[in-house]
Structure formats: C-alpha cells, structure tokens
Amino acid sequence: MLALAFAGQGFQEKGMGLDVFGHYPGLVQLATDILGYDLAELCRDDPDDLLTRTEYTQPAMYVVNALRHFERVRREDTPADFYLGHSLGEYNALLAAGVLDFETGLRLVRKRGELMAAASGGGMTAVLGVTVPELLDMLHEDGVDGVDLAGFNTDTQTVISGTLPVLEAAHRCLGQRRIRFSALRVSGPFHSRYMEPARAEFARYLSGFRFAEPRQPVIANVTGLPHESGAVAGLLAEQLVRPVRWTDSIRHLLALDPRVEFSEIGGESLVRMARTIRKRSGTDAEQSHHRKVSRGHVPV
Structure with a gap:
C-alpha cells in the first residue's frame, strides 16, 4: 500500500517550482490570473520576502505541490492508495483524489491564506x-x-x-x-480557538463550492480518518480551529497495513515524521535518529 503526502506551509523557499512551471504554462497563467500577480516571478525572485507572508505562501505552495504531483502522474509512477496532506497540503491531497479541480483548490487556498494572514496577536x-x-x-x-x-x-x-x-x-x-x-514564523495562532472568526467566514465561502467523491481515500487532518461523503467543506472549515492530527493519520494507515510505504510531494519531513511514528508504534525495526527541527521548518 502506498500513501502519498503533501507538505504544507513552512517549506516554501525562493526558487521553488522552477523545475515544473515551464511544463504547465497554461496552469501557471491561470494561477497568475486568479491571484492577480505573477506567480512564477514571486517564486523565482521572492520580492520583498513575500514568500514569508501567509497570503502568498499558501497559494504558491498549493500550485507548486499540484504541478509536482502532475509531473509524478505523467511519469506514470505507482498510483497512490491513500492521499494525505499536512494542513495546507490537505488541499493538494483532495486535488490528487479528484475531490476538487486545480482552479477550485486555488480559489479556496487563496481565501484561506487571506483569512489566516488577517489573524494577528x-x-x-x-x-x-x-x-x-x-x-x-x-x-x-x-x-x-x-x-x-x-x-x-x-x-x-x-x-x-x-x-x-x-x-x-x-x-x-x-x-x-x-x-x-x-x-514558528507565522502571523497568528493557527489551528486554535482563536481562529473562530476566520473559520466562520471560511465556512460561508466554502458553501459556494461543490465537491466530488474521492477516487482514492483522503485522510482528514481534523479526524485522522478518511473524509466521509458530504463532509469535506465542514472539515476544511474546522481545520482552522482544530489541531492537525498527523500522528493519528499515520497510525490509521499503519493499522490498515503495517508495511505501508510513504512518499511525499514538497519535501521529506512528513515521511520522516511517519517513520518516527512507525517506530514508536512498534511496526518498524529501522533505526533512525531524532531529527532536529529548525525555526520555521515545522509544517503548519
């Protein structure tokens, strides 16, 4: 069994996406039109350190993750049996499973980033x-x-x-x-009670969208379990005020198949965390060292 994970905010970097932007000019232009700024230029040059700002980081990470996944599919890599993403990365997991399309995901992430960026204090x-x-x-x-x-x-x-x-x-x-x-280098207290105003506004925004049934199961951050039919919008809104249950998500997959293989789009940290959880769960004899986490590089 293969589980494919998508990284979230915290792993953005200047120059990201330059390996794939040229392969998908139509999607890059669509993203630029929706966002109102040149996405490729933002990622290439990071003017005024904009990639540290949530309202820019989240759409950029979503697009780069999406294009890298499209590249993976184009290479005919082994199809995943499960998809999951850490916080923002859940939107890419839903895209990969056919729950939403590229444009819908980008519009949702843009709104999410704006609401989260407005949180302060x-x-x-x-x-x-x-x-x-x-x-x-x-x-x-x-x-x-x-x-x-x-x-x-x-x-x-x-x-x-x-x-x-x-x-x-x-x-x-x-x-x-x-x-x-x-x-962490974030602007507000994300995934907490303090985001309730953002959750309420995002829930209203989500009500204007419709979501398809997943082609493969997608693990929800809020529950650590697969999304259920008709519950996507509610869980995406709740994600703003609830913790990311990454440990529960990995343990659910380990319970289904102790030998599940984890792969990652957008970094390596989620796979490393999965290995740590596997080892603590007693299902992996592989020796590993505790990874030091540097400032700003824990996914949120």
Missing part, C-alpha cells in the same frame, strides 16, 4: 522531546492557561498556539525545564 511554537501529557502537566504546574494544541506531528513533537502573552508564558515554562522549542 498570536503565534505558534513547536515543542520537542516531550509527550503531550508531559507538556500539559508542565503548563498546568506553572498556571499557563490559554494554550491550544495545534498539531500532533509525532509522539514527541507537538505544536501549540496562543496569544503572544500566553506563548511567552509557555516559553518561560519550557525554558526553565530545558525543554526544546521552536517559535
């Missing part, structure tokens, strides 16, 4: 080397309230969201205990 932090119960116990001991769990990347890599004062308190708590953490 908060941020996200990756906490490394402790389990969720251990993390919650530490925060509780120090009276740190208002932190939301925003992503379960592995058993010992958790992303938290909150307002800036809350995150500052969480950082003090972690620093005093010499727990490793990395503040």
Whole structure:
C-alpha cells in the first residue's frame, strides 16, 4: 500500500517550482490570473520576502505541490492508495483524489491564506522531546492557561498556539525545564480557538463550492480518518480551529497495513515524521535518529 503526502506551509523557499512551471504554462497563467500577480516571478525572485507572508505562501505552495504531483502522474509512477496532506497540503491531497479541480483548490487556498494572514496577536511554537501529557502537566504546574494544541506531528513533537502573552508564558515554562522549542514564523495562532472568526467566514465561502467523491481515500487532518461523503467543506472549515492530527493519520494507515510505504510531494519531513511514528508504534525495526527541527521548518 502506498500513501502519498503533501507538505504544507513552512517549506516554501525562493526558487521553488522552477523545475515544473515551464511544463504547465497554461496552469501557471491561470494561477497568475486568479491571484492577480505573477506567480512564477514571486517564486523565482521572492520580492520583498513575500514568500514569508501567509497570503502568498499558501497559494504558491498549493500550485507548486499540484504541478509536482502532475509531473509524478505523467511519469506514470505507482498510483497512490491513500492521499494525505499536512494542513495546507490537505488541499493538494483532495486535488490528487479528484475531490476538487486545480482552479477550485486555488480559489479556496487563496481565501484561506487571506483569512489566516488577517489573524494577528498570536503565534505558534513547536515543542520537542516531550509527550503531550508531559507538556500539559508542565503548563498546568506553572498556571499557563490559554494554550491550544495545534498539531500532533509525532509522539514527541507537538505544536501549540496562543496569544503572544500566553506563548511567552509557555516559553518561560519550557525554558526553565530545558525543554526544546521552536517559535514558528507565522502571523497568528493557527489551528486554535482563536481562529473562530476566520473559520466562520471560511465556512460561508466554502458553501459556494461543490465537491466530488474521492477516487482514492483522503485522510482528514481534523479526524485522522478518511473524509466521509458530504463532509469535506465542514472539515476544511474546522481545520482552522482544530489541531492537525498527523500522528493519528499515520497510525490509521499503519493499522490498515503495517508495511505501508510513504512518499511525499514538497519535501521529506512528513515521511520522516511517519517513520518516527512507525517506530514508536512498534511496526518498524529501522533505526533512525531524532531529527532536529529548525525555526520555521515545522509544517503548519
């Protein structure tokens, strides 16, 4: 069994997409027309460091992921049995499974990026080397309230969201205990209760679109399980206020087939996380080293 994963925000870089843009001039022009700026130029030159801004990052990552997947299909690589994506990457998974088309996905991602970019007064932090119960116990001991769990990347890599004062308190708590953490380069407290206004507006926007049944199963971030019929719009809206259940997603696939093979479009970090989860689950004897996560390179 093959599961194909798509990377999300956090892995954008200047020059991305230049390997595939020339193969799909019509789609690149369509993206440019929809977005209102030259997408190829943005990725090539990254003027004014725009690729660090959510409203530009998300459409750019979506398009690059999509074109790289089209290249994979064109090479007649082994078809995937399951698709999944980390946060933003879920839109590429839905595209790959035929739930939405390229243009619909881009319009949704553009709106999503605008709404998320408008969020302010908060941020996200990756906490490394402790389990969720251990993390919650530490925060509780120090009276740190208002932190939301925003992503379960592995058993010992958790992303938290909150307002800036809350995150500052969480950082003090972690620093005093010499727990490793990395503040992410994002504009707001994504995947948390603080995104509720964005969720409500995005839900209204999603109501104007229709989604097809997937040709292959797509794992939803919100549940860690395959999307069910008629639930796509609701889960995409909920994704803004709910954690990314990456660990549950990988464990679901491992339960179906302990020997499942993972491949990735847009990087290697999701496959590495899957290997870590597999090892912790006792289904892989492969030896691996704990990967250090640098600032801004945890997917969100």
